[in-house]
Amino acid sequence: QVQLVESGGGVVQPGRYLRLSCAASGFNFSNYGMHWVRQAPGKGLEWMTVIWYDGSNKYYGDSVKGRFTISRDNSKNTLYLEINSLRAEDTAVYYCARGNPYSSGWPLDYWGQGTLVTVSS
Amino acid sequence: DIQMTQSPSSLSASVGDRVTITCRASQIISSYLNWYQQKPGKAPKLLIYAASSLQSGVPSRFSGSGSGTDFTLTISSLQPEDFATYYCQQSYSTPNSFGQGTKVEIK
Numbered sequence: 001q002v003q004l005v006e007s008g009g010g011v012v013q014p015g016r017y018l019r020l021s022c023a024a025s026g027f028n029f030s031n032y033g034m035h036w037v038r039q040a041p042g043k044g045l046e047w048m049t050v051i052w053y054d055g056s057n058k059y060y061g062d063s064v065k066g067r068f069t070i071s072r073d074n075s076k077n078t079l080y081l082e083i084n085s086l087r088a089e090d091t092a093v094y095y096c097a098r099g100n101p102y103s104s105g106w107p108l109d110y111w112g113q114g115t116l117v118t119v120s121s
Numbered sequence: 122d123i124q125m126t127q128s129p130s131s132l133s134a135s136v137g138d139r140v141t142i143t144c145r146a147s148q149i150i151s152s153y154l155n156w157y158q159q160k161p162g163k164a165p166k167l168l169i170y171a172a173s174s175l176q177s178g179v180p181s182r183f184s185g186s187g188s189g190t191d192f193t194l195t196i197s198s199l200q201p202e203d204f205a206t207y208y209c210q211q212s213y214s215t216p217n218s219f220g221q222g223t224k225v226e227i228k
Contacts, residue, residue, distance in 0.1 A: 035217070037165075044222040045157075045165065045208050050215065059215035062122065095164055105212045107155040107170035114164055 002026040002110045004096050009115030016086050022079040022096030022112055030054070030074040033099040035108055036081050038092040046092075050099065051079070086119045093117075123147050123211050127220035133228040140196040142223045144209035149189050153213035156185055156194045159222075160205045168207075169194065199225070 008020040022034070036048045049060045049070045058070050069082040079096050093116050097108035124147040134140050144154065152172040157165040167176045169185035172192055182197045196203055204227055209220040 037219075045159075045210075045219040047210070047217045047219055050217070061216040061218075097165075099212075100170075104171035104174065105153040105155060107167050107176075107212060108157075108165075108210070109167050109170075109176065111164035111166070 002098070004098065004110055004112035006094060006096055006112040006115035009094065009117045011118045011120055012086050013121050014086055014088060014119055018083045018086060018117060020081040020083070020094055020096075020115060020117070022081075024077045024079065024098075027098070029072075029077040032101065033106065034070075034072060034079045035097045035099055036068075036070060036079075037095045037097055037108070037111075039095070039114075040089070040092040043092075049081070053101070083117075086117075088119050090117060091119045122216055123150060123214060123218055125209055125211055125218050125220040127207075127209055127223050129223060130221065131224040131226060133226045134199050135228045136199055136201055138199045138228075140199050140203075140225060142194045142207055142209075142225075144187075144192045144194070144220050146190045146192075146211055146213075150211045150213035152188045153211055154185070154187065154192045155210045155212060156183075157208045157210065158203075158205045159208065165208065196225075 003025045005023045035050045051070045071080045093114040095114045096112045098110045099106045100109040154172045156169040159165040173185045206224045
């Protein structure tokens with residue numbers, strides 16, 4: 001079955017760097033675009049970034065442009081999110097999600113359980 | 122960027138009620154509109170994609186409609202397990218923005 005498992009979250013000091021990972025299994029990872037979505041405590045969902053199935057294209061939301069980098073390693077079935085210069089407002093649960101190219105509109109049909117990032121000194 | 126606005130932000134309803142949630146896009150997005158359900162402490166779950174297509178495994182009491190800028194999610198007969206927060210999302214263009222959410226609570 002399809003599984004997405006995020007890791008790498010935790011308590012981090014402001015200004016530091018963090019890399020999140022999302023390990024995929026149960027499907028052909030190299031055929032799917034992958035997204036990161038975050039949710040601050042008590043708030044709604046914020047779409048952050050997407051990477052195409054082959055890594056050839058990446059798009060970012062305005063709030064994360066410049067400090068966040070999405071990447072993938074199809075040989076390891078793993079998606080990554082690098083975050084530089086962490087800020088308090090980056091505190092959130094970070095979800096990876098699969099974009100399904102076989103359903104009209106490429107909906108996010110599978111999600112990981114999320115990893116919590118807390119930015120605090 | 123496309124802004125997504127949901128209404129209402131919250132609602133109270135009883136088991137068996139018909140519930141309707143609306144989502145409006147700031148520009149035309151054709152039918153590139155998805156609906157998700159999220160329960161506390163859990164990841165979102167896809168309910169409806171392409172405005173009106175029911176995701177596999179989702180009960181038929183959920184339905185979606187609309188195109189262009191105005192969309193609707195309807196729950197025909199609210200069940201206890203449907204109390205949750207619902208989000209719309211446009212996948213017409215990046216950033217693939219979400220609405221602010223609609224919390225469905227027990228009356």
